[in-house]
Amino acid sequence: MLAETIKHPVEHLFPYSVPPEEYSPGMVTWYNSVCGMCPAGCGISVRTREGRAKKIEGNPLHPVNQGRLCALGQAGLQSLYNPDRLTAPMQRQGERGSDEFVQTTWEEGLSAVAQRLEMADRHSDSVVLLSQGVRGHFANLLELFMRELGSSRLLHYDFAHPHSLHAANKKLFGEDQLPYYDIANSRYLLSFGADYLNNWLSPVHHSLGFGHSRQGDDSARGRFVQIEPKMSISGAAADEWIPARPGTEGILALGIANRIVEGGYTGGDAEDWSAALTAYSLTRVAEQTGVPAETIARLAEEFTHAEPGLAIGGGAAGNHTNGVDTLVAVNALNYLVGNIGKPGGVVFNPAPMSSRSAIDRPSSRHANHQAMQDLAENARQGGVMVLIVNNANPVFTLPQSTGFKEALDSIPLIVSLSSFMDETTALADVVLPSHTYLESWGDDMPQPGVGFSVGSVSQPVVSPLYNTRATGDIILGLAAKLGFREAIPWASMEDFLKDGWREIYARRSPASDDFDSFWRDVLRSGVLGENVRRESTAAVDKRVIDGIGVAEPEFSGTNDDYPFILHPYMATSMYDGRGANLPWMQELPDPMTSIVYGSWIEMNPVTATEMGVTDGDLIRVTSEQGSIEVPLVTFPAIMPDVVAMPIGQGHDDFGRYARGRGSNPIQILAPTMDPESGSLATSATRVSLVTTGKRAEPAKTGGVARQLGRNIVQFTDGSSEAAGHSTKVNGIPIVVEPA
Amino acid sequence: MARFAAGWRKYRKPGYYDEFDYAWTMSIDLDRCTGCGACVTACQAENNIPIVGEKGIRNGREMQWMRVERYWEGEYPNAKLSFIPMLCQHCDTAPCETVCPVSATYHNQDGLNVQVYNRCIGTRSCAVYCPYEVRYFNYNDHHWPKPLDQQLNPDVSVREKGVMEKCTFCVQRIRQAKDHAKDDGRRRVVDGEMQPACVQTCPAEALVFGDRNDANSKVSRSMNDPRAYHVLEELNTSPSVVYLKKVDADAG
Numbered sequence: 001m002l003a004e005t006i007k008h009p010v011e012h013l014f015p016y017s018v019p020p021e022e023y024s025p026g027m028v029t030w031y032n033s034v035c036g037m038c039p040a041g042c043g044i045s046v047r048t049r050e051g052r053a054k055k056i057e058g059n060p061l062h063p064v065n066q067g068r069l070c071a072l073g074q075a076g077l078q079s080l081y082n083p084d085r086l087t088a089p090m091q092r093q094g095e096r097g098s099d100e101f102v103q104t105t106w107e108e109g110l111s112a113v114a115q116r117l118e119m120a121d122r123h124s125d126s127v128v129l130l131s132q133g134v135r136g137h138f139a140n141l142l143e144l145f146m147r148e149l150g151s152s153r154l155l156h157y158d159f160a161h162p163h164s165l166h167a168a169n170k171k172l173f174g175e176d177q178l179p180y181y182d183i184a185n186s187r188y189l190l191s192f193g194a195d196y197l198n199n200w201l202s203p204v205h206h207s208l209g210f211g212h213s214r215q216g217d218d219s220a221r222g223r224f225v226q227i228e229p230k231m232s233i234s235g236a237a238a239d240e241w242i243p244a245r246p247g248t249e250g251i252l253a254l255g256i257a258n259r260i261v262e263g264g265y266t267g268g269d270a271e272d273w274s275a276a277l278t279a280y281s282l283t284r285v286a287e288q289t290g291v292p293a294e295t296i297a298r299l300a301e302e303f304t305h306a307e308p309g310l311a312i313g314g315g316a317a318g319n320h321t322n323g324v325d326t327l328v329a330v331n332a333l334n335y336l337v338g339n340i341g342k343p344g345g346v347v348f349n350p351a352p353m354s355s356r357s358a359i360d361r362p363s364s365r366h367a368n369h370q371a372m373q374d375l376a377e378n379a380r381q382g383g384v385m386v387l388i389v390n391n392a393n394p395v396f397t398l399p400q401s402t403g404f405k406e407a408l409d410s411i412p413l414i415v416s417l418s419s420f421m422d423e424t425t426a427l428a429d430v431v432l433p434s435h436t437y438l439e440s441w442g443d444d445m446p447q448p449g450v451g452f453s454v455g456s457v458s459q460p461v462v463s464p465l466y467n468t469r470a471t472g473d474i475i476l477g478l479a480a481k482l483g484f485r486e487a488i489p490w491a492s493m494e495d496f497l498k499d500g501w502r503e504i505y506a507r508r509s510p511a512s513d514d515f516d517s518f519w520r521d522v523l524r525s526g527v528l529g530e531n532v533r534r535e536s537t538a539a540v541d542k543r544v545i546d547g548i549g550v551a552e553p554e555f556s557g558t559n560d561d562y563p564f565i566l567h568p569y570m571a572t573s574m575y576d577g578r579g580a581n582l583p584w585m586q587e588l589p590d591p592m593t594s595i596v597y598g599s600w601i602e603m604n605p606v607t608a609t610e611m612g613v614t615d616g617d618l619i620r621v622t623s624e625q626g627s628i629e630v631p632l633v634t635f636p637a638i639m640p641d642v643v644a645m646p647i648g649q650g651h652d653d654f655g656r657y658a659r660g661r662g663s664n665p666i667q668i669l670a671p672t673m674d675p676e677s678g679s680l681a682t683s684a685t686r687v688s689l690v691t692t693g694k695r696a697e698p699a700k701t702g703g704v705a706r707q708l709g710r711n712i713v714q715f716t717d718g719s720s721e722a723a724g725h726s727t728k729v730n731g732i733p734i735v736v737e738p739a
Numbered sequence: 740m741a742r743f744a745a746g747w748r749k750y751r752k753p754g755y756y757d758e759f760d761y762a763w764t765m766s767i768d769l770d771r772c773t774g775c776g777a778c779v780t781a782c783q784a785e786n787n788i789p790i791v792g793e794k795g796i797r798n799g800r801e802m803q804w805m806r807v808e809r810y811w812e813g814e815y816p817n818a819k820l821s822f823i824p825m826l827c828q829h830c831d832t833a834p835c836e837t838v839c840p841v842s843a844t845y846h847n848q849d850g851l852n853v854q855v856y857n858r859c860i861g862t863r864s865c866a867v868y869c870p871y872e873v874r875y876f877n878y879n880d881h882h883w884p885k886p887l888d889q890q891l892n893p894d895v896s897v898r899e900k901g902v903m904e905k906c907t908f909c910v911q912r913i914r915q916a917k918d919h920a921k922d923d924g925r926r927r928v929v930d931g932e933m934q935p936a937c938v939q940t941c942p943a944e945a946l947v948f949g950d951r952n953d954a955n956s957k958v959s960r961s962m963n964d965p966r967a968y969h970v971l972e973e974l975n976t977s978p979s980v981v982y983l984k985k986v987d988a989d990a991g
Contacts, residue, residue, distance in 0.1 A: 049893060050893075052889045052890070053889075053890065054890060054891075054892050054893070055784050055785060055892065055936070056784070057781075057936075057939055057940065058939075058940065065942070067939070068777075068940055068941065068942040068944070069777060069781070069942070070775060070777045071775065071776045071777045071779065071780040071781075073777075074777060074780040074781050074784055074940060075780055075784075077784060077890045078887065078890070080890075081886045081887045081888075081890050082887070083884040083885060083886065083887055197773045197775060197943075198775065203775075203942070204942045207773055207775065207942035207943040208942060208943065208944065210771070210773065210943055211768075211771040211942075211943035211944045211945060212944075214770050214771050215768055215770055215771055215983075216944075221770075221986060231818070231820065233773055233774050233775060234773075236773075236774060236819075236820040236821075236822065237773045237774070239987070239988065241818075241819070243815075243816055465886065572775060572776060573776070583887075584780050584783055584784070584790070585780075586790075586793075587783075587790055587791070587796070587801075587803075588776050588779055588780055589776070589779075589806070589807070591774040591775065591776055591807060591809060591822060592774075592809065592820065594809065596796055597793040597796065598793075604815055605814075605815075606815070636811050636813075636814060636815055636818040636820075637815060637818040638815070639815075640815075656884075699793050699796045699797050700796075701796060701801050701803075701806065702808065702809060705809055705810060705811050706810060706812075707810050707812070710971070712810065712823060712970050712971070713769060713810050713821040713822075713823045713985060714769075714968050714982070714984045714985070715821075715984055715985050715986070715987040716965075716984040716985075716986055716987070717986070717987065717988055717989070718986040718987075718988060
């Protein structure tokens, strides 16, 4: 049974003496909605029984994930049923940060906040709303609310927001939105640091594409090349993993570009490119990147002749001081082989479905590191009277050097809208607990899209568990208290959402059905796709070509004092730390090391032997900004002068499953930024490693990670002769003759 | 004894189960698998698999019916890593079945290796005999802090201390699909109508599930792929899980 929405909470002493319409014991009801665990915006189908959510699966109708879902998406249920959820509004009682709160009512909580908002000067921008990155009509509601408050300081903040990628696309293609990378139809993928199968942009969609490119087409098998200093799961999946010196990925891309141009690029702007790239000769690039010249030449050759080839860049490659230039260089490769707008290439996305502001400009509100630093500085100077935080956790995801936590001391009122007591919420004065995404109304226009226009609606799949409210309803409640009746007349998020979708409905040349049946259909299918595509034109301005070039990356700390480059990466299960309170995610072994429940630092085994340290030694990792202690793990696929550490653990708060586990590498990052995008250069910190003499072996599920002749994973070189037996697989001859 | 031997000979013969309606089989394409672990969590959610905690894992008490094993080859800079999802292989000639003193584990007519929790007395012999190490023993009673228990799947029993458990190929879903087919007046479940949780969620579509008695099913086609092989084929366990070799141009 596929239903369109649940009814309002049943409020009876014996709740099911008259059961709600869609409730029948033993019967399964599925609701389609949108996953809220990461910004990819996959569609989900939630299986409910007796009014409880039992299982989340991908929505087969949704073009982003096509019925599939990642581990974190599966674990969304544990965010709904988490034993450490906030259950009612609270006000701080003790000292700030003392974790002493007293329960209050919604009326009192909202009034307390509204009062302070009224007192704040309407024109001094002293009210700041810091939200996790949101899209769809909720983003629009935040815009309306802040406009009425007279404050321009609405910031979306995500640790993993690809600022550099946005800036690079803007620079080369003049595109505000991220393009669609058609991995499924590419036959040669050159990935510069983008861990596209794990957490880069839209991992489930990329995995689908990866599988299809690999084995979905009988005529050709896609080849994947990954360039990064530490093997990620995308690197493990690749046919070839190439370590290039951290931060030189862009130089490598330009070396390849130069070969392509030399090798007979025939575009009208060939001379411009040739002039811009002359400096990137094979020998120079090989020397700078540490990648052999013949490899570079071969990559260029393979990439040019692949039909078609696709280059993507992101992750660590974009998180250096030259991040934007690096990603421009990667994009230039796509341009030079002419795959813009082609299947298997880079396809520009049409404008999002709704024409409301904020939905059109998805990246313009995103706060980069510079903006967060400015916010902290302004707060210290007393420029922020009220800070409303919506589901963001900057205290955890900003380095210590930002001084964000300390800056919060100077803000008179901090309001947190969150489902959990995270590190930022712990410092709030008023906590207005929000529903999880499985209890809320909302919608989403996925970014990046899939090449055509998609909108999906998120609906409550269960009645709210606690005395919490949807974030949209909290904002509407505040608006009502402040008397914004005229501009924000809606009584609930559901009404607001329906109003927005009425516009979408009106823009479609309506068929015979009315809005209500259209709305029911959208809720049932969970997604609306429109065959709106865009021409992708690829004219690159001469000035941009002339300006192409990638500088050497800069690092914080000297080689002598800090001999290693720290490579923090987002762990599969934790994303930016938000998965740490989910027991399934704590217990999901890291695919590369099989470690659970903790942090570790990865080092090349040869380097470890030279240093005289071994697996399980507790190491003190020191940067110019501070130090953390973490156990060592030797890792076969990492450059000798690089150490890698997963992000996500090291919470001081955030519930029983997250608290006091491991350490957070973000804390010791230097405030180095990419000047062009203002984003934090997370891979640009140097560290020194000293053994503490203590042991702290991480918990692991896996045993020996070598085959030892057991031949468990078998390989073929792909040629049909070598492919071996094709007898009936289950019919192995076997003799069972009892004596 | 002679009768026992005759019966034994009969249904320990490979292909015996192919005579029945269904012979459920899974194929796993190692060239598609990315090791992401979505299958692991999907399985935990579907099958009420307990959280054992850090201490539990340190004591080797993990319970994941589906796990992703990793194997390194070579050294830096030529190190390569391969993943292989490992689960109960539902062997037609399963070593675990013959050693159970109380027949708590047996083969059903669909070719599934099933575990009867009520019969299990916890000798753990089956786990010792399983060459794939995919049987998990409940050394403790497990608890779900409220309200995490509200997520538990009512179609799957929660196991208690002293009981062996393992992958069932989501037998509860198979039963539902069969019931559906019956209600619809069909004799057979249609290919793709039913998928275990791990297959359903796999983002790279590496996992395929179906009936190998149906020559046109997707899984039958992948069994005929020249890349198909069984893990530990030499043990003659005749598994119902088929792996497709990873393609590596340097192999051979």
